[in-house]
Structure formats: C-alpha cells, structure tokens
Amino acid sequence: MNKIIQSRLLRIAATFLLLQALIVTLSPAVRLRAWDADYRFSHWIALAWWGLFVARAHYDITRKLPDADPYLFPAAALISGWGLLTIWRLEPGFGIRQMLSFGVSLLILIVGTRLKDIEFLRRYKYILLTGGLFLVALTLIFGTNPSGSGLRLWLGYKDLYLQPSEPLKLLLITYLAAYLADKLPARLRTIHILYPTVILSGIVILLLIVQRDFGTAAIFTTLYTIIIYLATSRKRILLIALLLLAFVSVAGYNFVGIVQARVNSWVNPWNDPSGSSYQIIQSLIAVANGGILGTGPGLGNPQHVPVAISDFIYTAIAEETGLIGTLGLLALISLIIARGLRAALHAPDLFRRILAAGVTTYFGVQSILIVGGNLRLLPLTGVTLPFVSYGGSSLLTSFIALLFLLHISNHLDVDPAPLPKPQPYLALGAFLFLGLFASALTNGWWSVVRGPDLLTRPDNLRRIVEESYVPRGLLLDSANTIINTNRGDIGSYARDYKYIDLAPVTGYTDPTYGQAGLEAALDDYLRGIKGSATSILLWNNLLYGTNPPGLDVRLSIDLYLQSRADEMLAGKSGAAILLNAQSGEILVMASHPTFNPNLLAESGSNLLADPDKPLINRAAQGQYPTGSIMLPFMQALKDDDPIKVYMTFGFYEAPQIQLPAAPAPGNESALRVSPLQVALATAALSADGTIPAPRIAMAVNTPGAGWIPLPALGNSIEAIQASAAGEAVISYLVEDQSYWRHIGGAREGGSSFTWFIGGTPPNWQATPLAIVVILEEDNARLAERIGQELLIDAMHP
Amino acid sequence: MIAIAALILRFALAIALYAFLGWTMLTLWQELKQHSDFLASQKKPGINILAALENGREVRHLFFQSEVTIGRDPNCDFPIVDEAVSVHHARVSYHHAQWWLEDLASTNGTFIGKSRVSVPTVLIPGDQFKCGNTAFTVQMELIDEKLSPIVKQQTDS
Numbered sequence: 040m041n042k043i044i045q046s047r048l049l050r051i052a053a054t055f056l057l058l059q060a061l062i063v064t065l066s067p068a069v070r071l072r073a074w075d076a077d078y079r080f081s082h083w084i085a086l087a088w089w090g091l092f093v094a095r096a097h098y099d100i101t102r103k104l105p106d107a108d109p110y111l112f113p114a115a116a117l118i119s120g121w122g123l124l125t126i127w128r129l130e131p132g133f134g135i136r137q138m139l140s141f142g143v144s145l146l147i148l149i150v151g152t153r154l155k156d157i158e159f160l161r162r163y164k165y166i167l168l169t170g171g172l173f174l175v176a177l178t179l180i181f182g183t184n185p186s187g188s189g190l191r192l193w194l195g196y197k198d199l200y201l202q203p204s205e206p207l208k209l210l211l212i213t214y215l216a217a218y219l220a221d222k223l224p225a226r227l228r229t230i231h232i233l234y235p236t237v238i239l240s241g242i243v244i245l246l247l248i249v250q251r252d253f254g255t256a257a258i259f260t261t262l263y264t265i266i267i268y269l270a271t272s273r274k275r276i277l278l279i280a281l282l283l284l285a286f287v288s289v290a291g292y293n294f295v296g297i298v299q300a301r302v303n304s305w306v307n308p309w310n311d312p313s314g315s316s317y318q319i320i321q322s323l324i325a326v327a328n329g330g331i332l333g334t335g336p337g338l339g340n341p342q343h344v345p346v347a348i349s350d351f352i353y354t355a356i357a358e359e360t361g362l363i364g365t366l367g368l369l370a371l372i373s374l375i376i377a378r379g380l381r382a383a384l385h386a387p388d389l390f391r392r393i394l395a396a397g398v399t400t401y402f403g404v405q406s407i408l409i410v411g412g413n414l415r416l417l418p419l420t421g422v423t424l425p426f427v428s429y430g431g432s433s434l435l436t437s438f439i440a441l442l443f444l445l446h447i448s449n450h451l452d453v454d455p456a457p458l459p460k461p462q463p464y465l466a467l468g469a470f471l472f473l474g475l476f477a478s479a480l481t482n483g484w485w486s487v488v489r490g491p492d493l494l495t496r497p498d499n500l501r502r503i504v505e506e507s508y509v510p511r512g513l514l515l516d517s518a519n520t521i522i523n524t525n526r527g528d529i530g531s532y533a534r535d536y537k538y539i540d541l542a543p544v545t546g547y548t549d550p551t552y553g554q555a556g557l558e559a560a561l562d563d564y565l566r567g568i569k570g571s572a573t574s575i576l577l578w579n580n581l582l583y584g585t586n587p588p589g590l591d592v593r594l595s596i597d598l599y600l601q602s603r604a605d606e607m608l609a610g611k612s613g614a615a616i617l618l619n620a621q622s623g624e625i626l627v628m629a630s631h632p633t634f635n636p637n638l639l640a641e642s643g644s645n646l647l648a649d650p651d652k653p654l655i656n657r658a659a660q661g662q663y664p665t666g667s668i669m670l671p672f673m674q675a676l677k678d679d680d681p682i683k684v685y686m687t688f689g690f691y692e693a694p695q696i697q698l699p700a701a702p703a704p705g706n707e708s709a710l711r712v713s714p715l716q717v718a719l720a721t722a723a724l725s726a727d728g729t730i731p732a733p734r735i736a737m738a739v740n741t742p743g744a745g746w747i748p749l750p751a752l753g754n755s756i757e758a759i760q761a762s763a764a765g766e767a768v769i770s771y772l773v774e775d776q777s778y779w780r781h782i783g784g785a786r787e788g789g790s791s792f793t794w795f796i797g798g799t800p801p802n803w804q805a806t807p808l809a810i811v812v813i814l815e816e817d818n819a820r821l822a823e824r825i826g827q828e829l830l831i832d833a834m835h836p
Numbered sequence: 837m838i839a840i841a842a843l844i845l846r847f848a849l850a851i852a853l854y855a856f857l858g859w860t861m862l863t864l865w866q867e868l869k870q871h872s873d874f875l876a877s878q879k880k881p882g883i884n885i886l887a888a889l890e891n892g893r894e895v896r897h898l899f900f901q902s903e904v905t906i907g908r909d910p911n912c913d914f915p916i917v918d919e920a921v922s923v924h925h926a927r928v929s930y931h932h933a934q935w936w937l938e939d940l941a942s943t944n945g946t947f948i949g950k951s952r953v954s955v956p957t958v959l960i961p962g963d964q965f966k967c968g969n970t971a972f973t974v975q976m977e978l979i980d981e982k983l984s985p986i987v988k989q990q991t992d993s
Binding site for chain 2: 335360
C-alpha cells in the first residue's frame with residue numbers, strides 16, 4: 040500500500056515538474072508573443088537528473104524501508120525539484136551546482152536506506168558533536184564566502200563549499216536526542232540540562248558575535264528550547280528561552296550592525312526603499328506581481344529581487360506561480376511537518392521520538408523564519424528554505440534529516456513508546472501550523488489586498504521591463520502627425536522622439552531618468568491602463584502579466600505653428616504659447632533651450648546638471664516676474680491694485696492641465712507667474728473676458744470606440760465683463776493690422792525679461808487667439824517679431 | 837496564441853500541484869476509514885459483573901461498553917452503596933484484547949485476593965476482586981457489538 044501511494048505521488052510530482060519545465064521552455068516565445076523565439080531547453084537536463092535519482096531513491100526506499108511514511112519522500116522530492124527548476128530558470132550556472140548537490144544528497148539518502156537502523160547515532164553522539172564543533176572552529180579560522188565578500192560562513196576547498204552551521208543543526212538535534220534519552224528515564228534535574236546548555240550557548244554566541252549570523256543563532260536557540268521542552272514538558276523553559284531570545288535580540292540590535300539594519304528595515308521598510316529595505320520591498324513587489332495566479336514559470340521577473348535563488352526563492356516562486364502556487368508549497372511543508380510529528384509520536388523509543396520531533400522542528404522553524412522574512416511577517420534572516428533554496432549544505436542536511444524520519448517511521452507493529460505528557464507535542468504542532476498559516480495569510484495580504492498599490496510604486500522595475508515588450512501609445516499632433524513613437528522590436532522597444540524641439544513639453548520616458556512632461560502626465564493612457572476595457576486588461580494580465588498595448592493620444596499642438604515658434608526661439612532662453620482663446624486648446628507650446636530626448640541615455644546626467652535647465656518646460660513650469668506686462672489687465676479691471684488683478688485673472692491658481700505645471704504661487708504681491716497663466720489671462724482679454732480651461736490632450740484612440748475626446752481638467756472662469764475686455768484691448772490694437780499686442784519688461788536681480796502678449800481683436804469673426812512670448816533677456820524687437828509672426832500665421836492659415 | 841497554450845499549461849500545473857495534495861488527502865482519509873473500520877469490526881466480549889454487597893444482597897450488571905467505572909457516585913457505571921468504597925473507586929476497561937482492572941487512587945484500595953491492585957491488572961473469567969466491603973466476580977461473554985445495541989441489564993435477586 041505504501042509503495043503504491045509513494046509511486047503515485049511521485050508520478051504526480053513528476054507531472055508537475057514536467058509541466059513547469061515545459062512552460063519555462065515556451066516562456067521566451069510567450070514574452071515575444073511569437074512562435075519564432077529562442078526556446079529554453081537546458082533545464083530539461085535538471086529534470087532528467089531529478090527523475091533518475093528520485094526513481095532510484097524510490098526503488099530503494101520501498102525495498103529497504105517498506106513501512107516508512109509514504110508521503111515524506113514524494114513531498115520533499117516535489118519541492119526540491121521545484122526549487123531546482125526555479126534556480127535553473129533564474130541562473131543556469133547555479134542550477135548546475137544545485138543539480139549536482141541534489142545528486143549527492145539523494146545518493147547519500149539511497150546509501151542511507153541500507154542502514155539497518157539509526158541507533159548507532161545514539162552511541163556516537165559525542166563524536167558527532169565534537170566533529171560538528173570542530174567544523175565550526177575551522178570555519179572561524181578558515182571561513183570564506185563563495186561570492187568573495189559578505190559573511191564568512193563557508194569552508195571552501197577549490198570549488199566546493201560547505202556551510203558547517205547547516206549540518207551542525209542536525210548534529211545538535213541528534214546529540215540532544217541521544218543525551219536526553221539517556222538521562223530522562225532517571226528523574227531529570229536542572230543540572231542535567233546545564234551541560235548541553237553551555238554547549239548551545241557557546242555555539243549561539245560564536246555565531247552571533249564572530250559570524251554575525253543572526254538567523255542561524257535564532258534557529259539554534261529555538262530548536263534547543265523546543266527539544267528541551269518536548270523532553271521535560273516544563274513550561275518554565277519556554278519562558279526562560281523567551282527571555283534569552285529577547286536578550287539576544289536586544290544585544291544583537293545594539294551591537295551588531297547587520298541585525299540593527301534588518302530590524303529597522305522590517306519595522307519601517309518604506310523609509311529607505313532604495314537602501315537597507317531594498318530587498319524586502321523588491322520582494323513584496325514581486326509577490327504582488329504574482330497576484331493570485333502568478334505570471335507563470337519563466338514569465339515573471341524575480342531576478343530583480345537580490346539573491347532570488349537562495350534567500351528569496353519563496354518570493355520567486357510567489358511571483359511565478361502566484362498565491363495558488365505558494366499555498367500549495369506551504370501545504371507541502373505542512374504535510375512534511377504533520378508526517379514528521381506523526382513519526383515522532385509513533386516512534387518506538389524516546390531517542391527516536393525526540394530525534395523525529397527535533398528534525399521536524401528544524402524543517403518547520405527554518406521554513407517559517409525565511410518565508411516570514413520574505414513576506415515581512417518576521418525580520419529578514421538569511422536562512423535557507425529547506426529542500427528548495429539554493430545551497431548544497433542545506434539540501435544535503437535536509438535530505439539526511441528526511442532519511443532520519445524515514446527510518447524512524449519504518450515501524451509497523453512496534454508499540455509506540457509511552458508518552459507521559461502529550462501537551463508539548465500538541466503545542467509544537469500548533470506552533471508550527473500557526474506559523475505556516477500566518478505566512479499564508481500574509482502572502483494573501485501582499486498579493487491580493489495590497490498588491491495593486493505595490494505595483495504602482497516607482498521602484499517597481501517590472502514597469503521598465505514591460506515598456507520594452509508592450510508598445511507604448513503614440514503622441515500625435517492635431518493633424519495626427521506623429522510626435523513620439525516607438526522604435527525597435529518586441530523585447531527591445533524604446534521611445535522614438537520625432538519632433539525633438541517639443542521635448543520639454545512632451546517629456547520623455549526612460550528606464551534611468553523616469554518620466555517627464557506629457558509622457559508622465561498621460562502615462563496611464565499611453566500604457567493602456569486607462570481607456571482599455573477591463574476585460575482586455577484582465578486578459579493581457581492573465582496571458583502576459585502585462586498591460587495591454589498603449590493607446591494613442593492626440594494633442595492640440597499644431598506642428599506647423601510649433602515649428603515656426605521653435606525656429607524663431609532657437610538659441611534663446613524663453614517660451615511661447617499660442618492658444619485658442621475660446622476653447623483653451625494650446626496650439627503652440629515652445630520652451631527653449633530644448634534637448635534631444637533620443638540621446639537621453641548619453642546626455643541625461645549632463646542635462647540634469649545644465650545651468651540652463653533644458654529639461655524644464657518653461658512655458659508651464661517657468662516662473663517669471665510680471666513687470667509692466669500687467670498694464671492691459673489693470674485697464675480691463677479699472678483697478679491699480681496688483682493683488683486684485685492677480686486674483687481676478689487667476690494668477691494665484693495653478694492651471695488645471697495634463698502637464699506638470701508650476702504650483703500656485705503664494706499670496707505675495709511680488710508675484711512670479713508662469714507663461715501659461717499669463718496666456719490664459721490674455722485669452723480672457725481676447726475672448727469676451729472668460730478665462731478658458733486649458734487643454735493639450737484632446738482625444739484618445741480606444742480599441743473599442745475609436746477616438747474619444749478627453750475633457751478639460753478645469754472649468755472656464757468668467758473673469759471680467761466682455762465689454763471691459765474689449766475696451767482694454769482697443770488701445771493696444773496695432774495700426775493696419777487686425778490684432779492687439781503689448782510688450783512689457785521686467786527685472787529681477789541682475790536678469791531682465793521681455794514679455795509679449797497679444798491676441799485677436801474683439802470683433803474678430805474667426806477663432807479667437809491669444810499669445811504669450813517670454814524671453815530671458817531684454818529684447819523687445821525679437822519678442823515682438825516672434826509674437827507677431829506666430830499670431831499672423833495662426834490668424835491667416 | 838502561444839500565450840494561450842502557456843496559460844492552459846499553467847492551469848494544468850496548478851492542477852498537478854493540487855492533485856498531489858488531493859491524492860494525499862484521499863489516501864489519508866482512506867487510511868483513517870480503514871483504521872476506524874478495523875477498530876469497529878473488532879469483537880470484544882461483554883463483561884458481566886456480580887457484586888456481593890455487605891448486607892448480603894447481590895447486584896449483577898452486564899456491560900458492553902469498553903470502560904466501566906465502579907464507585908459510590910451514582911453517576912458511575914456501577915454505583916455501589918458502601919461507605920468503604922470511594923466516590924470513583926476502580927475502573928474495568930477493555931484494551932489490548934484484554935479486560936483490565938485498575939484502581940483509581942481509592943482510599944481503601946482494590947484487592948485481588950490479598951494483593952492490592954497498584955498497576956492495571958488483567959482480568960480473566962471467574963476472577964474475584966474486592967472494593968471496600970463489596971466483593972465482585974467477573975464473567976465474560978463474546979458478543980458481536982454490531983448485532984446488539986449497547987444495553988445495560990440489571991438483575992436484582
């Protein structure tokens with residue numbers, strides 16, 4: 040019966056891994072959305088290797104240990120294969136090493152099944168312990184780190200590395216089980232516990248102070264406490280251990296920098312998302328990206344989480360298989376724990392009972408510690424997830440521990456040893472299951488409840504990856520001429536800026552420098568989040584884990600007039616705005632000096648440091664002193680009080696537009712205003728005293744309903760009487776020309792500025808227009824030339 | 837198109853994972869059922885306990901449950917009116933295919949012959965034991981529990 044169950048479970052496990060390998064093979068094609076892709080095949084070696092060793096181990100277990108628990112080995116084989124494929128998919132180089140470690144581990148398991156029993160461990164307990172301590176001592180002296188830096192927790196010989204603290208856990212459990220089983224039949228006195236306690240404290244202190252490995256120290260303390268509690272069922276021990284743990288935590292927090300950093304980034308990760316909390320926040324973003332269903336193996340981007348193959352392998356699994364996958368993983372770990380505890384309770388003698396319970400505790404506590412750490416349920420500790428994480432020492436230790444459980448459970452007709460007090464075992468089971476349950480709930484919290492919020496974070500690197508796979512919407516001018524488009528192919532899409540001089544206005548979208556201008560303001564449309572049907576959004580997310588293709592946006596900009604403005608402003612510092620005074624549509628928005636966004640990767644840092652600030656959109660974000668340009672507005676209001684004028688013409692309010700605009704200025708009289716604000720006020724003079732709501736994004740092209748107009752963000756405001764506006768403008772009419780204009784100057788500090796405002800006359804029959812030009816120099820002639828030519832061009836198309 | 841193929845495979849992957857867990861639960865449930873069926877099908881003999889009270893009266897009870905408590909408490913399975921008997925005096929229980937007698941830390945003790953019962957002791961048909969001033973004799977009867985409901989017979993004589 041056992042044999043049938045075990046072989047059936049192993050077949051299902053193999054099917055699971057086969058499907059996973061298949062999806063990883065197809066994943067490059069899914070990413071490129073085409074059959075023609077570089078399919079991945081190398082990981083099939085790992086799967087074949089897995090199958091070979093697992094089949095052989097199955098054969099030996101069913102033959103040599105026929106009554107062993109039939110669930111333990113299949114569950115362990117499944118999750119170790121899952122880990123192996125995940126590691127290979129992330130970093131094939133480490134995958135090969137993990138594959139070899141897996142082979143060695145199973146080889147030892149296979150040889151281990153030939154042992155008659157594990158009673159010999161009990162006899163050689165002191166040799167085992169001494170050996171373990173010797174290894175630790177060696178690490179203290181010769182310790183290295185395979186990556187060359189960081190904690191020196193490994194013993195290395197050429198390319199082989201061993202982390203002695205991993206097998207030491209098992210040695211300590213074995214020693215304690217043997218020692219307590221020998222002492223317990225007599226009445227246990229406190230003096231008996233003293234001796235192992237001293238040894239344990241020594242190990243913990245060494246780990247903490249010399250190696251600074253807080254996670255392993257915590258595991259040793261917990262393991263020790265639980266084993267002593269199981270053996271003696273004295274609650275006082277738990278209390279003492281809690282106090283000890285608190286003391287160690289406080290000491291570690293105060294004297295060990297890495298512990299302090301980890302605790303701080305646990306309590307308050309959002310304060311320092313790019314520094315000490317980088318790992319945990321990237322981990323949570325990855326979990327959120329997985330959501331419920333996951334992106335699919337090979338289709339997520341868990342490589343953005345540091346050390347995804349060992350410390351954060353749970354995160355990688357969560358991203359690629361979603362909550363569905365991690366709940367299954369946690370259930371499998373629970374299964375191993377449940378069967379381990381069952382083996383402990385059915386064990387024929389005390390030694391084997393404590394050994395089984397200790398080994399189960401090791402699996403449980405270590406899993407909870409690292410899964411909880413990944414999910415910010417617990418402070419992050421760099422321990423491995425048993426069977427799953429990358430690491431030969433950990434994998435080997437896990438499989439030897441599994442071998443112990445198989446041997447201990449291999450008794451059918453032997454009566455279990457008497458159990459005087461069952462509470463400690465029940466408490467241990469409850470503790471471990473509650474820990475895993477809490478992990479499952481936390482996982483659900485991050486992937487479902489908080490997921491959408493986390494994904495919009497700017498440090499979500501998946502957005503950048505997505506940009507290269509999903510075409511971004513185009514930016515078009517009022518005649519549907521392309522302003523910004525995409526170049527490259529799927530997988531390497533990049534933004535292509537066709538009309539370079541408009542760069543301060545349209546902005547850019549760049550993996551390094553982020554987003555600016557209209558590209559930032561209209562990002563939701565350009566990325567297809569807004570405007571696409573919910574079903575399309577869900578479908579794209581389900582299939583590709585991305586948003587749908589972006590939607591094109593049509594601007595009110597007239598590229599012909601825009602190019603005229605840019606020609607005339609070339610080489611100067613300043614801005615020009617021409618708008619439809621009635622509808623608020625912005626026909627020209629020029630800002631100089633400008634920059635070439637196509638070369639942002641090369642010149643970005645220079646641009647950021649440039650004293651001329653070419654990245655700033657002077658038309659909307661620039662703030663200039665008003666000077667004598669206020670005259671027509673005062674006349675229109677028939678009031679000399681500048682504050683009243685500012686109030687009436689809306690200079691105290693930031694314009695509502697889909698563009699980054701200068702914030703509303705404070706209530707001081709020496710006001711600095713943006714050209715856009717002046718343009719809107721000028722529009723009121725040209726069009727019956729009403730300040731229009733400015734518009735630059737006119738319509739969006741949705742797949743379902745075609746072009747849909749985008750409404751203005753603000754409302755138009757009736758500032759003054761139409762007659763008052765007309766009267767004020769009449770004195771500024773230009774002879775022989777059918778427009779009005781006013782040129783003003785302003786000074787501030789050592790700089791001078793020239794303003795030009797103008798517009799169509801009150802009786803103008805066609806589209807009323809308003810124009811503003813600002814130059815950051817004293818040059819009334821140029822300002823007038825630009826304003827006049829633009830206005831006439833616009834009035835007589 | 838390929839994404840839809842991958843999506844189907846991803847669902848199959850989830851199904852395989854939960855098939856593993858489902859199959860585990862199914863076999864565990866089968867084992868549980870098998871075990872409980874096995875326990876239920878085990879035949880155990882009923883026990884017939886005859887008590888000779890101090891006043892010379894005799895009380896006889898036939899039990900089919902696997903645990904019988906004897907004591908002065910009227911809620912005991914076999915209540916005894918005897919000042920020398922403790923409230924919960926002794927327990928007769930069936931396990932490991934035997935009827936066992938154990939003393940429940942009674943004041944005056946339980947005796948088989950002259951020896952005091954300090955550890956659970958196997959009872960065989962015809963055995964006599966004494967609680968306080970009351971003497972008990974046990975007889976076993978093999979009965980298939982499935983056929984007859986648990987009854988408690990009382991015969992006064």
